[in-house]
Amino acid sequence: MIYPKKYDVIVIGGGHAGCEAALISARLGVKTLMLTIFLDSIGAMSCNPAIGGLAKGHLVKEVDVFGGEMARNIDETGLQFKILNKSKGPAVWSSRAQADMTAYKLRMKYVLEHQNNLDIKQEMVDEIVAENGKVIGVKTHLGNEYLCDSVVVTTGTFMKGKIFIGLNEYRAGRAWEPPSDKLSDSLRSLGLRVSRLKTGTTPRLDARTIDFDALMVQPGDDEPVPFSFKTTKFNRPNMPCYLAYTNETTHKIILQNLDQSPLYSGMVESVGPRYCPSIEDKVVKFFEKKQHQIFLEPQDENSSEIYADGLHTSLGYEVQLKFLRSMKGLEKVEIMRPGYAIEYDFVDPTQLKHTLEVKSIRGLFLAGQINGTSGYEEAASQGIIAGINAAFYIQKREPFIVNRDEAYTGVLIDDLVTKGTKEPYRMFTSRAEYRLILREDNTHLRLAKKAYSAGLMSKEQYLLIDEQKKKIEETINKLKTTYVFPNERVNKKLLELGSEIIKTKTDLAKLMRRTEFNYDKLREIAIDLEDVESFIKQEVEIDLKYEGYLNLQKQQIEKFKKYEDMRIPEGFDYSLVGGLSNEVKGKLMEIRPASIGQAGRIPGVTPAAIAILVVYLKKINDKRIRNTA
Amino acid sequence: MYDDDIIAAIATGYAVAAIGIVRVSGRGSLELLEKIFTKKPPYEHRKIYYGHITDSNGEIIDEVLVSVFKAPNSYTGEDSFEISCHGGLSVLNFVLERVLEAGARMAQPGEFTKRAFLNGKIDLSQAEAVEKIISSKSKRALFIAQRQLAGKFSSKIEKIREKILFLMAENEVIIDHPEEDISSIETKEKLNMLIDIKKQLKAILKSSQYGDVIFEGVVLAIIGKPNVGKSSLLNILTGTSRSIVTDIPGTTRDVVSGNFNIKGIPCTILDTAGIRETNDVIENIGVQRSKKALKEADIVIAMFDASNMLDERDTGIIDYAVKHSNKVIGVINKTDIKKANFMLPFDKIVEISCKNETGVDKLEDTIADSVINLESDTDIVSLNANQKESLKKGIDICDKLIDDFKRGADPALIGVDFISLADSIDDIIGKISNEDMLDTMFKKFCIGK
Ligand SMILES: Cc1cc2nc3c(=O)[nH]c(=O)nc-3n(C[C@H](O)[C@H](O)[C@H](O)COP(=O)(O)OP(=O)(O)OC[C@H]3O[C@@H](n4cnc5c(N)ncnc54)[C@H](O)[C@@H]3O)c2cc1C
Ligand SMILES: Nc1nc2c(ncn2[C@@H]2O[C@H](COP(=O)(O)OP(=O)(O)OP(=O)(O)O)[C@@H](O)[C@H]2O)c(=O)[nH]1
Numbered sequence A: 001m002i003y004p005k006k007y008d009v010i011v012i013g014g015g016h017a018g019c020e021a022a023l024i025s026a027r028l029g030v031k032t033l034m035l036t037i038f039l040d041s042i043g044a045m046s047c048n049p050a051i052g053g054l055a056k057g058h059l060v061k062e063v064d065v066f067g068g069e070m071a072r073n074i075d076e077t078g079l080q081f082k083i084l085n086k087s088k089g090p091a092v093w094s095s096r097a098q099a100d101m102t103a104y105k106l107r108m109k110y111v112l113e114h115q116n117n118l119d120i121k122q123e124m125v126d127e128i129v130a131e132n133g134k135v136i137g138v139k140t141h142l143g144n145e146y147l148c149d150s151v152v153v154t155t156g157t158f159m160k161g162k163i164f165i166g167l168n169e170y171r172a173g174r175a176w177e178p179p180s181d182k183l184s185d186s187l188r189s190l191g192l193r194v195s196r197l198k199t200g201t202t203p204r205l206d207a208r209t210i211d212f213d214a215l216m217v218q219p220g221d222d223e224p225v226p227f228s229f230k231t232t233k234f235n236r237p238n239m240p241c242y243l244a245y246t247n248e249t250t251h252k253i254i255l256q257n258l259d260q261s262p263l264y265s266g267m268v269e270s271v272g273p274r275y276c277p278s279i280e281d282k283v284v285k286f287f288e289k290k291q292h293q294i295f296l297e298p299q300d301e302n303s304s305e306i307y308a309d310g311l312h313t314s315l316g317y318e319v320q321l322k323f324l325r326s327m328k329g330l331e332k333v334e335i336m337r338p339g340y341a342i343e344y345d346f347v348d349p350t351q352l353k354h355t356l357e358v359k360s361i362r363g364l365f366l367a368g369q370i371n372g373t374s375g376y377e378e379a380a381s382q383g384i385i386a387g388i389n390a391a392f393y394i395q396k397r398e399p400f401i402v403n404r405d406e407a408y409t410g411v412l413i414d415d416l417v418t419k420g421t422k423e424p425y426r427m428f429t430s431r432a433e434y435r436l437i438l439r440e441d442n443t444h445l446r447l448a449k450k451a452y453s454a455g456l457m458s459k460e461q462y463l464l465i466d467e468q469k470k471k472i473e474e475t476i477n478k479l480k481t482t483y484v485f486p487n488e489r490v491n492k493k494l495l496e497l498g499s500e501i502i503k504t505k506t507d508l509a510k511l512m513r514r515t516e517f518n519y520d521k522l523r524e525i526a527i528d529l530e531d532v533e534s535f536i537k538q539e540v541e542i543d544l545k546y547e548g549y550l551n552l553q554k555q556q557i558e559k560f561k562k563y564e565d566m567r568i569p570e571g572f573d574y575s576l577v578g579g580l581s582n583e584v585k586g587k588l589m590e591i592r593p594a595s596i597g598q599a600g601r602i603p604g605v606t607p608a609a610i611a612i613l614v615v616y617l618k619k620i621n622d623k624r625i626r627n628t629a
Numbered sequence B: 001m002y003d004d005d006i007i008a009a010i011a012t013g014y015a016v017a018a019i020g021i022v023r024v025s026g027r028g029s030l031e032l033l034e035k036i037f038t039k040k041p042p043y044e045h046r047k048i049y050y051g052h053i054t055d056s057n058g059e060i061i062d063e064v065l066v067s068v069f070k071a072p073n074s075y076t077g078e079d080s081f082e083i084s085c086h087g088g089l090s091v092l093n094f095v096l097e098r099v100l101e102a103g104a105r106m107a108q109p110g111e112f113t114k115r116a117f118l119n120g121k122i123d124l125s126q127a128e129a130v131e132k133i134i135s136s137k138s139k140r141a142l143f144i145a146q147r148q149l150a151g152k153f154s155s156k157i158e159k160i161r162e163k164i165l166f167l168m169a170e171n172e173v174i175i176d177h178p179e180e181d182i183s184s185i186e187t188k189e190k191l192n193m194l195i196d197i198k199k200q201l202k203a204i205l206k207s208s209q210y211g212d213v214i215f216e217g218v219v220l221a222i223i224g225k226p227n228v229g230k231s232s233l234l235n236i237l238t239g240t241s242r243s244i245v246t247d248i249p250g251t252t253r254d255v256v257s258g259n260f261n262i263k264g265i266p267c268t269i270l271d272t273a274g275i276r277e278t279n280d281v282i283e284n285i286g287v288q289r290s291k292k293a294l295k296e297a298d299i300v301i302a303m304f305d306a307s308n309m310l311d312e313r314d315t316g317i318i319d320y321a322v323k324h325s326n327k328v329i330g331v332i333n334k335t336d337i338k339k340a341n342f343m344l345p346f347d348k349i350v351e352i353s354c355k356n357e358t359g360v361d362k363l364e365d366t367i368a369d370s371v372i373n374l375e376s377d378t379d380i381v382s383l384n385a386n387q388k389e390s391l392k393k394g395i396d397i398c399d400k401l402i403d404d405f406k407r408g409a410d411p412a413l414i415g416v417d418f419i420s421l422a423d424s425i426d427d428i429i430g431k432i433s434n435e436d437m438l439d440t441m442f443k444k445f446c447i448g449k
């Protein structure tokens, strides 16, 4: 039947991308429908029971500022919180939490169910209907046709999903959930390029059969910090993880059974992630390593299942059991669910705009693993951007685009739409060229204005953040204009604090730049310096201590912006530009960059080609100006 | 910026050979070929066609072979072709005129190379080399430029680039994978690698200075009191009688210059007015100019007369030379009359006789050795001012990084410095991208929590 209620936005999928897309679209006030294969797995974690981690923590916090749910959800359901890289500079601090997977997805479902403007239905979408280059609806396996103006597709690993355990092969979208076998054909017939990727997961072990005493304990931070700037009450447990090691026997077992690995027997030919290799890959490629770390992580506060991080495998069940039992502490281990590899369809993301809208079909947005990424956080951050833009498309508002100099989300999307990906794409801090500025700690400070102006943040929240910002600036100015003098008391104190004495009148900012200094120490030197909340102290310290480097990055950003601001008109005809090689022309026509800056990031587009483009655009621009004058 | 209109020129490199070549490149050049060539299309890439070039009336100008190169695989990256004519220079010129008449324009010097560079066919250092090949004045220079064009220098930088990538990946893996037990190399080893990179960059800078010597040449200035034989020496070295020789002290009153070539090094030699106090206005101006020449010179040849004792003016010259130049060659002339019975405080001293032309070879060797002190020329490169600037910047950043490592600085900041280092290498040959770094990272480290 043609369903009588017409929706503005339909979100296909209830994974991490789908949840954020559906929530934000409904929160922005447009009539939204989520269609997903299995309601009980809304917000499910297909793989590791953790949110955040290096560079991913940044994404979670950005999603939070843009009005998303992931940060709030983990703050309510985390089992252990940790800030990674605390011993290194603040630019690379990253939050991570172990999650209670069950509690996580239940709470997410609860939030969705309590969201205005949002309907949720368990149905599998088989077809996307488009007319005249515009989306008009979807058809499901039940034969229902839903009409809408915009669709966000977030199908994760489900499209033509195929699971491998040893030499056995099953059709599935994840563990034992049914795959979506028709949707990618529909996307193909809409003209999209679809190809395959693979990933894998680890066996889940029974905690009752693990000798934890033989393993090293890895607790979370004693003073856990929540992800969301909105979280006020925060009281979560600190459940430990454990560290185990493979050994030479483990490696031998794996090497002897490589013929049982579909990765090595040629059954799976698609590309998997290099940063998250299977244990087979690790043992083969890093033959010289005598041991590999395995992290044993709780999945659920109330369950025995333990996730064995570092053991992604597609080896057969028997081999899995054998190599597991070769490890210290796991001699008697029982497998509850085996590890497996999964192969699935994804859409080449260079066919998307920075809004995640498909270039060739208005109203059709793609987000999450379908775009070749991997990871919950990568999915969520795309989900929110696609959801916002789908709603804005309905509301006929300007697109919401996050740039590389603003957020990791911007880096992620720009990389995807500009370079595409050959392996499942994961975020790294090194992908963000301005990472000294794009820190986790200042996420809300740097993005509040953008979020608020787009209507993604309430006025109260914005004003609160703005106040913090002003306080930071004020404090910095104060430190720059408050002086201490080289008298006996000051110098005595300086020596006490393990610092050098001063010989001339010195401002406090200068003292702060000394490695050993922090705000509290300053207050010992300058007695009347007012106390401020610890977050302000931290930001002031970072801003002053890194001033030189931060200024350098700000300059780089200015330069970057100059090229981003040179827009290339949509539908620009590259064949008119003399002097570009066919290779370069081909690439430019395929990617259709929105700006000169983006063009320069396309692999294979030479600096010389960019120079030519710049001059050409200038020429036609001048001509236009002349003509209108 | 350039347009891709059709350009043409006689490929001068072949001018001396029995056949001459007219090179044509640009968008639509193959249609142009069709107009002037008896063999009609299809033209395939890298194929050679036999036929005749005809004028607009169809009259034959020359019997030729035409090699066709198609975009993007041609030297310039554009559609292009080369006409090999066997006639002499005049036929060659007729063919060129015909090409121009059919719609091409004369290429500016180096324009083919510029296009090749703009189309990403060659990197900056190679482009630099092509220009040098065109302007090479000696075989030695040609050899050096050709090595550079062949990418010998690029591959050297490439090796340095790999090392930088490795160190960057080392740094990033510490940041992005803090929980991995990655057996990363010791800080000390990283430090050594950095020191080595710096050393190599410095060596390249040095060899680019040799490149300047080969391609730009050196300036020599002869000083000495009047009548020691300065003009005579200039005449011998340049093989001319440019400078007037008399036995009247103070003959040369202004700077006279001449050019010659020692072992492929282009030299300009300046014969100066003997530096002496004088009341003669004109000679005085000459003396002032001599002093100026002296400052500009790469090498100063301080000349003395073996047949006389050193006097105050000679010691004045010695002082002056030592003070104003760090490359002084002492020359004792007129050894045919008498062996010198004095000592000079220079590292390099050559005894000659301009009259008998003895010792001049030795002097030439000494000059050559003091500007290029290398076992072989294989390391010499030619870089432009920007590239040299980038090298210097790279060396400075190496220093900063060495300091970073010694202090155990924050890896996030080290990362910033590495990016600057990579940027400076970029400026010399090409880009280091994020992807390159990640590639290196995944190749070297087993990452996979
Ligand atoms: C085996 C495995 C191993 C993984 N390993 C890792 C890892 O090591 N590290 C890591 O960071 N990430 C890993 N991931 C990836 C991570 O789980 C995903 O990146 C993330 O969950 C993607 O989120 P998503 O929202 O794009 O899709 P998913 O979370 O996969 O959600 C897809 C949703 O779409 C629904 N759906 C699909 N097709 C249809 C349809 N036709 N109609 C209606 N609904 C549909 C599904 O029911 C599901 O709700 C792994 C995933 C799997 C399956
Ligand atoms: N015997 C002998 N005479 C020389 C030699 N070299 C130069 N003379 C003579 O010395 C005189 C001066 O030579 P110049 O070359 O004019 O000297 P100069 O240094 O240029 O002199 P001013 O230009 O006057 O400063 C001439 O008569 C030369 O013939 C030499 O090696 N042996």
Ligand SMILES: [Mg+2]
Residues within 6 Å of the ligand: B230, B231, B232, B243, B244, B245, B251, B252, B271
């Ligand atoms: Mg003279």
